[in-house]
Amino acid sequence: MTEEILKFISMGGHSFYIWTAYFIPLTLIFSLVITLRSKLKRIKKNETEV
Amino acid sequence: MLRYLHKYANPVRFLSIARPMRKAMGLLSLFIILVGLVFALFFSPPDYQQKETVRIMYIHVPAAWMSLMIYAFISFSSIVFLVWKFPLFLILAKESVTVGVIFTFSALFTGSLWGKPTWGTYWVWDARLTSFLILFFIYLGLKLIKESFSHSSKGDYAFAYLALIGGFNLPIIKFSVDWWNTLHQPASIIRTGGVSISNEMLIPLFLMATGFLFLFIYILLVSVEINLKKRKMGYSKDKIIN
Numbered sequence: 661m662t663e664e665i666l667k668f669i670s671m672g673g674h675s676f677y678i679w680t681a682y683f684i685p686l687t688l689i690f691s692l693v694i695t696l697r698s699k700l701k702r703i704k705k706n707e708t709e710v
Numbered sequence: 711m712l713r714y715l716h717k718y719a720n721p722v723r724f725l726s727i728a729r730p731m732r733k734a735m736g737l738l739s740l741f742i743i744l745v746g747l748v749f750a751l752f753f754s755p756p757d758y759q760q761k762e763t764v765r766i767m768y769i770h771v772p773a774a775w776m777s778l779m780i781y782a783f784i785s786f787s788s789i790v791f792l793v794w795k796f797p798l799f800l801i802l803a804k805e806s807v808t809v810g811v812i813f814t815f816s817a818l819f820t821g822s823l824w825g826k827p828t829w830g831t832y833w834v835w836d837a838r839l840t841s842f843l844i845l846f847f848i849y850l851g852l853k854l855i856k857e858s859f860s861h862s863s864k865g866d867y868a869f870a871y872l873a874l875i876g877g878f879n880l881p882i883i884k885f886s887v888d889w890w891n892t893l894h895q896p897a898s899i900i901r902t903g904g905v906s907i908s909n910e911m912l913i914p915l916f917l918m919a920t921g922f923l924f925l926f927i928y929i930l931l932v933s934v935e936i937n938l939k940k941r942k943m944g945y946s947k948d949k950i951i952n
Contacts, residue, residue, distance in 0.1 A: 672762035674827055681766045681823045682747075685773060685816035689925065692812060696932045703939045 719796040721938050732931040739924035746917030754914050766824040767911070772919040774817035774842070776926060778880060780810040781845065784852070785877035788870035798934075800866055803873060805933035807852045809926055814846045829893055837886035838894035841879060848876035 671678045750768035757764035787803035790796055821839070822832045833839065851872055859865015887896045898906045905912065 671765070672756065674761070674763045677763060677823045677827055678765050681820040682751075682769055684819060685769055685812070688812045688816065689809075692809065693925070693929060693932075696929060696936065700932055700936050700939075703936060703943075707939060707943060 719798045721798060724798060725935060725938060728931045728935060732928060732935070735924045735928040735931065739921050739928055742917055742924060743921035746914050746921050749914035749917055753910070755908075755910055760828055763824060763827045764911070766820055768914045768918050770817060770820040770824055771915060772922045773813045773820060775919055776922045777810055777814035777817050777842075777845065777849075778883065779923075780806050780813060780926060781849070781876065782880060784810065784873045785880075788873040791866070792870050792874070800870065801934055801937050802930065804856050804869060805930055805937060806926075807849060807856055808933075809929045811846070811849045811853055813922070813926075814842070814849050818842060818846060834893050836892040836894055837890040838883065838892050841883045841886050845876075845879055845883060848872070848879060852876070 669675060746768070750765055754765065754768070756762050784803045784806050787799040787806075790799040791803065818839075821842075825834070826832050852869060855865055855869045855872060859868065884897075886892060887894055907915075
């Protein structure tokens with residue numbers, strides 16, 4: 661089982677290229693989503709206060 | 711068409727449709743991307759030549775498709791703004807830029823990571839890669855104009871004209887692999903001879919592309935709602951950010 665997981669993580673010796681290619685774009689795009697959601701929440705809060 | 715555009719170019723009407731659609735798009739995109747990731751990382755087979763590195767395709771190709779599609783959308787919205795002067799279309803175009811920058815950067819970055827194990831180099835100045843880099847710079851130019859002229863109508867026109875001119879780069883990107891000898895492979899999916907990759911690879915590719923498309927719609931709807939609310943409240947940009 662552990663061997664299977666390690667084999668999956670190593671991606672045939674190309675783990676750096678594959679995991680970085682998934683991690684960086686998804687982090688960037690979901691960071692934008694989180695930033696926009698919090699901005700919208702803040703504006704809605706200010707709107708109700710006004 | 712003009713009557714249809716008039717009907718939905720009204721911000722109040724637009725928001726009444728956008729709000730329920732936004733939630734659906736958010737949930738759908740998250741679900742489809744998760745399923746796409748499972749297919750891309752677990753169920754799709756390794757390529758006979760590229761082995762496991764082919765898995766980069768499932769993030770690289772959808773990101774590249776999205777950056778081209780978003781730019782086409784920005785150009786179309788800019789034309790509608792320039793011809794019919796609908797401010798909502800300028801807002802749609804401007805709010806698409808940031809997500810376009812992220813997708814274009816992602817396509818270049820993942821392509822570079824894919825290039826090293828397959829071509830032996832992170833970068834080559836071939837027609838496809840160079841024209842895509844130009845697209846990234848055009849996006850940065852649009853972002854710069856958007857941020858610099860946020861309160862001036864002169865900036866609106868500068869933005870719309872640059873978006874329109876930059877649109878000429880899209881066919882160059884698409885056909886660069888046919889017009890010139892490139893290290894980048896020719897089209898395997900959107901081509902006249904039909905799709906040339908197996909269904910096991912097509913499923914995660916289309917799942918990721920659909921997930922990204924819904925995510926773009928979600929981000930756009932949230933951004934437009936923020937923009938319209940800011941305008942309605944007459945808030946300064948700084949007040950919102952802090």
